[in-house]
Amino acid sequence: xxDAISAxxxxxxxxxEFAIRDxxxxxxxxxxxxxxxxxxxxxxTTLRLLLGMLPADDGAITVLGHxxxxxxxxxxxxxxxxxxxxxLYPTLTxxxxxxxxxxxxxxxxxVRAENLRRGFSLRAEQPIERLxxxxxxKLMMLLALAHNPELLVLDEPTDGLDPVVRRDVxxxxxxxxxxRGATVLISSHLIHEQERICxxxxxxxxxxxxxxMPMTTFRGGIKRLRVAKGPxxxxxxxxxxxxxxxxxGREEEWVVRGWQSAMREYFQTGDSELREVIDxxxxxxxxxxxxxxxxxxxxxxxxx
Amino acid sequence: MFRQVLFTxxxxxxxxxxxxxxxxxxxxxxILKIAVNGLDDYSVGxxxxxxxxxxxxxxxxxxxxxxxxxxxxxxxxxxxxHVYALSLPLPWxxxxxxxxxxxxxxxxxxxxxxxxxxxxxxxxxxxxxxLHTYPFGIAVxxxxxxxxxxxxxxxxxxxxxxxxxxxxxxxxxxLVVVELGGRILGMNDxxxxxxxxxxxxxxxxxxxxxxxxxxxx
Amino acid sequence: MFERIDPRSPTPIYAQIAERVRVAVxxxxxxxxxxxxxxxxxxxxxxxxxxxxxxxxxxLEQEKLVEMRQGAGTYILExxxxxxxxxxxxxxxxxxxxxxxxxxxxxxxxEDIKKALNGELSEGGR
Numbered sequence: 001x002x003d004a005i006s007a008x009x010x011x012x013x014x015x016x017e018f019a020i021r022d023x024x025x026x027x028x029x030x031x032x033x034x035x036x037x038x039x040x041x042x043x044x045t046t047l048r049l050l051l052g053m054l055p056a057d058d059g060a061i062t063v064l065g066h067x068x069x070x071x072x073x074x075x076x077x078x079x080x081x082x083x084x085x086x087x088l089y090p091t092l093t094x095x096x097x098x099x100x101x102x103x104x105x106x107x108x109x110x111v112r113a114e115n116l117r118r119g120f121s122l123r124a125e126q127p128i129e130r131l132x133x134x135x136x137x138k139l140m141m142l143l144a145l146a147h148n149p150e151l152l153v154l155d156e157p158t159d160g161l162d163p164v165v166r167r168d169v170x171x172x173x174x175x176x177x178x179x180r181g182a183t184v185l186i187s188s189h190l191i192h193e194q195e196r197i198c199x200x201x202x203x204x205x206x207x208x209x210x211x212x213m214p215m216t217t218f219r220g221g222i223k224r225l226r227v228a229k230g231p232x233x234x235x236x237x238x239x240x241x242x243x244x245x246x247x248x249g250r251e252e253e254w255v256v257r258g259w260q261s262a263m264r265e266y267f268q269t270g271d272s273e274l275r276e277v278i279d280x281x282x283x284x285x286x287x288x289x290x291x292x293x294x295x296x297x298x299x300x301x302x303x304x
Numbered sequence: 305m306f307r308q309v310l311f312t313x314x315x316x317x318x319x320x321x322x323x324x325x326x327x328x329x330x331x332x333x334x335i336l337k338i339a340v341n342g343l344d345d346y347s348v349g350x351x352x353x354x355x356x357x358x359x360x361x362x363x364x365x366x367x368x369x370x371x372x373x374x375x376x377x378x379x380x381x382x383x384x385x386h387v388y389a390l391s392l393p394l395p396w397x398x399x400x401x402x403x404x405x406x407x408x409x410x411x412x413x414x415x416x417x418x419x420x421x422x423x424x425x426x427x428x429x430x431x432x433x434x435l436h437t438y439p440f441g442i443a444v445x446x447x448x449x450x451x452x453x454x455x456x457x458x459x460x461x462x463x464x465x466x467x468x469x470x471x472x473x474x475x476x477x478x479l480v481v482v483e484l485g486g487r488i489l490g491m492n493d494x495x496x497x498x499x500x501x502x503x504x505x506x507x508x509x510x511x512x513x514x515x516x517x518x519x520x521x
Numbered sequence: 522m523f524e525r526i527d528p529r530s531p532t533p534i535y536a537q538i539a540e541r542v543r544v545a546v547x548x549x550x551x552x553x554x555x556x557x558x559x560x561x562x563x564x565x566x567x568x569x570x571x572x573x574x575x576x577x578x579x580x581l582e583q584e585k586l587v588e589m590r591q592g593a594g595t596y597i598l599e600x601x602x603x604x605x606x607x608x609x610x611x612x613x614x615x616x617x618x619x620x621x622x623x624x625x626x627x628x629x630x631x632e633d634i635k636k637a638l639n640g641e642l643s644e645g646g647r
Binding site: 051074076079081085087089103104 | 316393
């Protein structure tokens with residue numbers, strides 16, 4: 001099965017500087033792909049490029065088998081999009097925007113739309129400008145789900161929502177994904193939420209995608225090591241050393257990537273000792289990865 | 305799809321459209337009455353002068369309707385940075401076509417009101433026997449004028465977008481250049497020459513400056 | 522039963538879900554014929570990827586603990602009494618292994634563990 005989204009060599013310039021460059025991204029069909037990255041790294045711009053809302057200066061993008069931007073409007077019929085900010089006409093009511101939206105999507109399911117509306121407690125006659133932030137978030141998710149999309153592109157769908165609303169929105173999303181097997185591309189800085197639901201990860205930093213891999217590889221691959229009398233770097237480490245620092249006494253803390261348990265043997269030579277191998281959660285892995293992606297040598301200073 | 309675009313544009317323009325329609329219906333009668341009452345005699349010449357005075361109102365109304373119907377939906381999209389429109393599964397050109405057609409259809413309502421208003425005005429006025437009434441002609445001219453202004457505004461805002469103001473300033477700049485260039489070439493009335501060309505058929509501004517006569521020979 | 526699944530824990534989420542089911546069966550809370558929540562319901566409730574739930578259920582199916590019936594849901598299989606006891610023993614072993622890993626990390630000797638264990642067992646008597 002071909003990928004839901006495929007991007008190669010994408011570049012985009014906003015003004016004089018390149019906002020996005022050398023972007024290569026693959027979202028496998030049926031995956032829940034978590035798009036991580038600090039603010040300003042270009043996540044929203046990338047999503048807009050993928051959906052043909054911004055013209056790329058270079059590169060090739062394919063979404064659901066259609067070229068972007070030439071045939072993107074055919075793909076958009078099967079895509080549910082939730083942008084970062086409310087993008088709906090404020091003077092229309094909930095009911096009116098649902099009817100407006102439905103007219104553009106042949107696969108609109110009125111029954112599901114009504115069920116979602118009731119489940120989200122949205123009043124049909126309420127004007128959009130009078131909806132709370134949580135209600136707008138729910139309305140945008142409703143419009144994205146109701147036309148039976150194959151692909152969902154979500155830009156910070158739960159940002160700024162209170163925990164109850166966040167739960168409602170995520171539940172509706174996951175219920176749909178379970179039922180339909182849709183592909184999801186979800187950009188969010190709420191890493192703990194991403195950790196629960198994503199099985200793939202793409203990390204964006206400074207306009208580039210610096211890492212892309214299945215979630216298990218990403219989480220499992222980065223470890224923190226407690227090392228006593230650490231060996232000198234002779235350039236033959238079997239893992240990638242991301243950072244190394246002194247903690248207390250002779251003990252050091254190493255952060256490594258690509259760790260496998262057989263690599264314990266490396267520390268059995270000389271008088272160095274591997275005291276502990278610590279798993280990092282997604283947030284810590286993400287921070288370490290970014291830190292290493294930004295320092296040229298990938299090794300932090302001793303007195304970090 | 306188009307029906308919903310038409311509905312939303314109508315909903316946004318509802319209030320103004322109501323005002324324009326009522327105005328188009330009542331004001332011609334009022335103006336004509338006032339103009340006629342100010343006359344000393346009921347000769348053909350004076351009647352025509354009075355009617356010409358009412359004519360200006362139609363140009364004004366056409367411009368107001370046209371610009372209003374063009375700008376309102378654009379501003380609604382612009383406020384949302386066009387994200388919603390761009391995310392819908394139809395080509396951008398098609399969406400613009402829908403927007404344009406919707407506005408063109410909405411202009412029919414004030415046009416019908418103009419027809420009825422002109423008909424009412426001419427019915428209630430005392431007309432010398434050699435003159436005829438042209439409410440239908442006025443209505444048709446109204447629609448075409450409004451459509452012309454509407455199209456120009458529509459194109460300007462979508463092509464120029466945020467640069468619309470700059471484009472307008474640019475046009476003014478062009479006019480300045482024409483005037484100065486004319487003076488250099490020994491033409492003291494370059495503007496007049498340009499104006500004449502634009503306002504006599506087939507110039508685009510002809511309809512704005514010509515006389516709109518509900519009653520004529 | 523599925524409260525407080527911890528996505529940050531080094532144990533993958535699917536393993537945590539599977540473990541909860543195993544423990545519930547061993548404790549007799551779930552018996553033959555009981556249905557587990559549907560993939561859809563559990564994924565929605567826990568707000569996790571549905572593929573994760575499927576993975577957990579598949580692992581349990583491979584252990585012959587549950588049966589995934591196409592279109593009807595997932596049900597606990599007949600568990601003879603001795604295999605329940607075996608489950609309990611396996612769970613106990615997992616608990617002790619975890620304890621010993623923690624102890625090793627803190628540098629606690631086996632003797633100290635034994636002393637503490639005996640102390641707690643005689644004291645608690647639950």
